[in-house]
Amino acid sequence: MKNSFTDRVYEIVGQVPKGKVISYGQIGRIMGNKAYRAIGQALAKNPYAPFVPCHRVIKSDGRLGGFGGKNDNDNKAKLLKSESVAIKDGKVGQEFFWELIPIDG
C-alpha cells in the first residue's frame, strides 16, 4: 500500500465487478484526472498482477488494448467472454462498460 496514484488504479480496477469492464478514461475520470497514460503505466508495471484483473481494463473504443491485442493469443478476449463479456468484432459492447466505481469503501 503506497497510496500513490498507481495504487489507486489497482484499487479501482480491483473494484470492477466480474462480467464488466472499464476503460482507462473511466478510471481517470473516477480519480478526477485524465492520466489515461499513467493508468496504463500503472497496470503495465502491475506489481499486483493477481490482485488486479488487468484484463477487465480495456480501451474506450471497447477494444482490449495492448494486453491482448498485441498477442496473437486471444486468451484474454476469451477470458473476458468467460466472464460474460461478449466481444463483438474484437470489441466489447458499451453495455459491458462499468458505470462508476464506488470506492467509498
Added chain:
DNA sequence: AGCGTGACGAACT
C-alpha cells in the same frame, strides 16, 4: 532535475 517512454484519448485531415 530533465528527457523519453507507454496497456490511452480526443481531435484533425
Added chain:
DNA sequence: TAGTTCGCCACGC
C-alpha cells in the same frame, strides 16, 4: 469512416 497527429499524466533512467 479510416488513418494520422498531438496532448495528457506518471514512472524509469
